[in-house]
Amino acid sequence: MTMQLAKLKVVTVTLNPALDLTGHLHTLTKGAVNQVQHCVLAPAGKGVNVAKVLAELGAEVTATGFLGIENEAAFCQLFERIKVTDRFIRVQGATRINVKLVEASSQVSDINFPGVSVTAAAIAEFETMLFNLSLDHDVFVIAGSLPIGVTPEQCAHWIAQLQQAGKKVFFDSSNAALTAGIAVQPWLIKPNDEELLHWAKGGPLADQSLAEIAEQLSSTGIANVVVSLGAEGVMWLNKEGWLQAQPPTMDVVSTVGAGDTLVAGMCWGHLNNWDKKQTLSFATALSALAVTQVGVGVKDLNEVITLSERITICE
Numbered sequence: 001m002t003m004q005l006a007k008l009k010v011v012t013v014t015l016n017p018a019l020d021l022t023g024h025l026h027t028l029t030k031g032a033v034n035q036v037q038h039c040v041l042a043p044a045g046k047g048v049n050v051a052k053v054l055a056e057l058g059a060e061v062t063a064t065g066f067l068g069i070e071n072e073a074a075f076c077q078l079f080e081r082i083k084v085t086d087r088f089i090r091v092q093g094a095t096r097i098n099v100k101l102v103e104a105s106s107q108v109s110d111i112n113f114p115g116v117s118v119t120a121a122a123i124a125e126f127e128t129m130l131f132n133l134s135l136d137h138d139v140f141v142i143a144g145s146l147p148i149g150v151t152p153e154q155c156a157h158w159i160a161q162l163q164q165a166g167k168k169v170f171f172d173s174s175n176a177a178l179t180a181g182i183a184v185q186p187w188l189i190k191p192n193d194e195e196l197l198h199w200a201k202g203g204p205l206a207d208q209s210l211a212e213i214a215e216q217l218s219s220t221g222i223a224n225v226v227v228s229l230g231a232e233g234v235m236w237l238n239k240e241g242w243l244q245a246q247p248p249t250m251d252v253v254s255t256v257g258a259g260d261t262l263v264a265g266m267c268w269g270h271l272n273n274w275d276k277k278q279t280l281s282f283a284t285a286l287s288a289l290a291v292t293q294v295g296v297g298v299k300d301l302n303e304v305i306t307l308s309e310r311i312t313i314c315e
C-alpha cells in the first residue's frame with residue numbers, strides 16, 4: 001500500500017467538543033460507590049478525534065467549531081503538538097467533560113454531557129469562519145452532537161451550503177442532528193447500526209433491515225452510506241454497490257473513538273484517491289486498532305497496513 005506524500009487538506013468541524021475522562025474499574029454498579037482504578041483526561045469529541053487521526057496520518061488539518069475559553073489549554077496543546085490549525089471559535093464557559101467508564105469485561109458506559117451554550121454572535125462568527133475555510137478547502141468532516149444554541153436545522157443548512165459550493169461533506173452525528181443532516185444528503189454519512197435503526201424508527205422504514213434502510217438513503221442522493229457494526233465491521237454502499245468488511249478479533253481496551261477513527265480512515269482513503277477496497281480495508285483496520293487503546297491516534301502505521309491485509313472484504 002503506497003502512502004501519498006503530498007499535503008491533503010481537510011477541515012474538521014466539532015460543534016460540541018469534549019474532554020473525555022476515561023476511568024477503568026472492575027465492574028460498574030449503578031447506584032453504588034464505584035472506585036476507579038486509573039483514569040485519563042484527554043481532549044476529544046468526534047471532529048477533534050477525526051482531526052487527530054488524519055493529522056497523524058499526514059493530512060493538513062484545520063479544526064473548527066466552538067471551544068469554551070475556561071478549559072481550552074488541553075485542546076491548544078493537542079493542536080500544537082499534532083500541527084492542526086486551530087480555527088475554533090471561543091465561547092464563554094467550559095467545554096464539557098464526558099465520562100467513559102470501562103469495565104474489565106471491556107464494556108464501556110458513556111456519560112455524555114450537553115456542552116456549552118453558544119450565542120447568536122458566536123454562531124455568526126463560526127459561519128464566517130466556515131465560509132472562509134470553504135474558499136480553499138474541498139473536504140469537510142462535520143461530526144458529533146450540537147451544543148445548546150445550535151439547532152439541527154442550522155447544522156443541516158451548513159452542510160447544504162458547503163455541498164452547494166461543491167464541497168464533499170462527511171457527516172457523523174445522531175438523533176435530531178442526524179435526521180436533519182440526512183435530509184440535505186451529505187456526501188458520506190457514518191451512522192452505527194443502532195443510530196441508523198433509531199433514525200428509521202417510527203417512520204416508513206421502521207421494519208426494514210439495515211441494508212434496506214441504507215439502500216433507501218442511497219437512493220435519495222447520499223453518495224456513501226457507511227454503517228459501522230462494532231466488532232462485526234463495516235458495510236458501505238455507494239454507486240459501485242455494497243462492500244462489507246470484517247476485522248479479526250481484537251483485544252479490546254476501549255471502544256471509544258472507534259467510530260471517529262473509521263470516519264478518519266474513510267476520509268484518508270478519499271483524500272488519497274484510493275479505490276473502494278483499499279479505502280475500506282485501511283479504514284476498518286485503523287478503527288479495529290483504535291479499540292486496543294484509550295483515545296484515538298495512529299501509533300504505528302505499519303501495524304495498520306499489516307492489519308488491513310487481514311480484513312475480510314466481501315461484496
Ligand SMILES: Nc1ncnc2c1ncn2[C@@H]1O[C@H](COP(=O)(O)OP(=O)(O)O)[C@@H](O)[C@H]1O
Pocket residue numbers: 191192193227228229230231232233234247248249250252255256257258259260262283284285287288289291
Ligand atoms: N470490538 C471491535 N473489534 C474490532 N473492531 C471494532 C470493534 N469495535 C469497533 N470496531 C471497529 O470500529 C468501527 C466503528 O465502531 P462502532 O462501534 O461501530 O462505531 P461507533 O463508535 O460510532 O459506535 C467498526 O466498524 C469496526 O471497524
Ligand SMILES: O=P(O)(O)OC[C@H]1O[C@](O)(COP(=O)(O)O)[C@@H](O)[C@@H]1O
Pocket residue numbers: 016018019020044045046047049098112143144145146174255256257258259260261
Ligand atoms: O458529540 P457526541 O455525539 O456527544 O459524542 C462525543 C463523544 O464521542 C466521542 O467522540 C467518541 O465517539 P465514537 O466512539 O463514536 O468514535 C468521544 O470522544 C466524545 O466524548
